[in-house]
Amino acid sequence: MSDAINWLTQWGVLGLLAIVVILFVIFYEKFERPISRLYGLLASFNRAWQKSAIKAEIQSNINSFSRTIDKEVPDTMPYNIKLKFVKEIDRAELMQGKNLVIVRIRDRIHDDKNIVHAMLTFCPSGVMPVSRIYLDDCLGDAVDYTITRKLLSSMQYQSALNYLHKEIIEPAIKEKPELDKICRILDRLDEQGLFTKVVLRELRDFGTKVGSRYPTELHKNETRQFVSYMDTISTRATHEMVNTEFQGSFISMGFVFIGTDYKIYQEGAALYLRSLQWKKSKGIQRAYIAARDWAIDIAERSAYLAEKRKLAKIVKLTEYYATDSSGQRRKHIIIEMQLIISPFAPPEQGKLV
């Protein structure tokens, strides 16, 4: 501490300024939003600042959103967007950049269009980059629309949401009617909190497991079937018996739903441990223990006991509020358990919760 004070007295304001500059460079991402606000204030005075304001606003909104998603499910949105305005470019320069595309960004009065187009341009390379080529085309589009809708909802940007629906999604649905069904499924899963916590997670790992193999219809079929399975799970009625496992060539997972009260009174957590054991014996690699309200404690106890008995490893435990199939907003828990340790298990595996 005294060394630091000595150093500061020796270098004074200059030293302090140097520290501020270093911190600014290191934590630039944290300053993106205040910088965009500052440019926004200055935008009316100068054309250059107007451009900088648009750029900073788009970048800060997309980057902070993608960091949030990536924090929830690592490696689903691992990149930041960097918008680079081109003012002077000659033909030779453009021809040199083989894969170069210059996208048009409109004036500030079209901010809603700008953010939608920037995000949709960013999505194919920025969302699940490893799995992308193995996804069915409709599913890839539906994931991008859902992610973009989530971004705009988080910004409470109503005019951009309207633009996305009326000008982009609706015309796309007219061309591909199947897209409507997938968008609705993903929307329902998002409402129930399963879109990022399960769908993105499984699709991300799907890409890792497939590795660098040549994309075939088999891969696309499996992702389509997985989404259809998730739809069955999300629309099932209370106490309705559905198949809780999905076992494809690459995706291998299942759910353990906690909440049948008379069974809990009779057997406690033992019933759910048996269910995990059964899934493991069938070669299911990952299980999600899901519960809500009063059953959350049992879910946590089941996960704890499963790990203690070396039946499974807790990868991630998330508590959240979501709307259930009857439209009620309730507290939920989802506990991701790795039943079979595989080299393709998620990077979070092994971290004790």
Place this chain on the structure above:
Amino acid sequence: MRKKIEVKAVYDQDLEQVLKQLGIFDKLIAGEVNCAVCKSHVDLDNLGAIFPRGEDIKVSCDNDKCIRIVTTEGATYCSE
């Protein structure tokens, strides 16, 4: 630090200048340019993206589908 995906963009007010530099402004004004994806007519109002293809410079309209097709073919690239 996270990796960045660089998206090159042209601002509305610089669009005319960039198109002139690339030598496609006059063609665009004369109505001789079509979208490389959907083949619809492209003018200054509905231009969405500019990109090289072979020895030529192509444009796409501002339809999201067309822009996405053009950009996913390799508009963006990762850089440290």
